Amino acid sequence: xxxxxKIRPTESELEILQVLWEHGPSTVRFxxxxxxxxxxxxxxxTLKLMQIMAEKELANRDTSQRTHIYSPAVTEAETQHNLLxxxxxxTFKGSAMKLVMQALGNHxxxxxxxxxxxxxxxxxxxxxxx
Numbered sequence: 001x002x003x004x005x006k007i008r009p010t011e012s013e014l015e016i017l018q019v020l021w022e023h024g025p026s027t028v029r030f031x032x033x034x035x036x037x038x039x040x041x042x043x044x045x046t047l048k049l050m051q052i053m054a055e056k057e058l059a060n061r062d063t064s065q066r067t068h069i070y071s072p073a074v075t076e077a078e079t080q081h082n083l084l085x086x087x088x089x090x091t092f093k094g095s096a097m098k099l100v101m102q103a104l105g106n107h108x109x110x111x112x113x114x115x116x117x118x119x120x121x122x123x124x125x126x127x128x129x130x
Contacts, residue, residue, distance in 0.1 A: 007074050009084040013053050016046070017072055017079065020059065025071040 009017055019034045020026060032046040050070050053059040062069040092098040109117070 007058070007079050008086075009053075009058055009079065012049055013056075013058060014079075014083075016049060016053065017058065017074070018077075020070065021076045025062070025069045027067050027069060031070070040083040 015035060016031055017086075019031045022063050023030070023034070024067060028043070028047045028050055031050065032041060035041040035046060050059060054061040054070070054073075057073050060071045060077070062071070062074045088096060088099050
């Protein structure tokens with residue numbers, strides 16, 4: 001099985017991963033405080049989620065000290081890749097073109113954004129020719 005298939009965080013787990021990616025190894029208390037900036041989350045809920053994440057190998061837990069420290073076991077890039085791949089497969093039957101067309105059709109892209117998209121397309125075409 002591909003490593004990308006293993007990365008399936010829930011929305012709550014993804015919120016925790018985002019805290020860990022941004023701030024690095026952290027205690028449950030710190031993560032919980034960060035989550036509470038956006039919405040109220042109980043400490044025990046955060047603790048349980050982080051314990052589950054360690055079991056699912058989404059997070060590493062350092063138990064060498066009294067206060068356990070958690071760190072992400074998956075990178076932000078590989079998680080984004082996995083989630084996007086799953087989304088495109090399920091929602092657009094694997095068609096990146098349909099995804100881009102939907103995104104551009106529902107969003108008034110600025111001239112700068114369109115220029116970036118064109119540059120990205122040129123970069124991809126150049127790589128494919130090599």
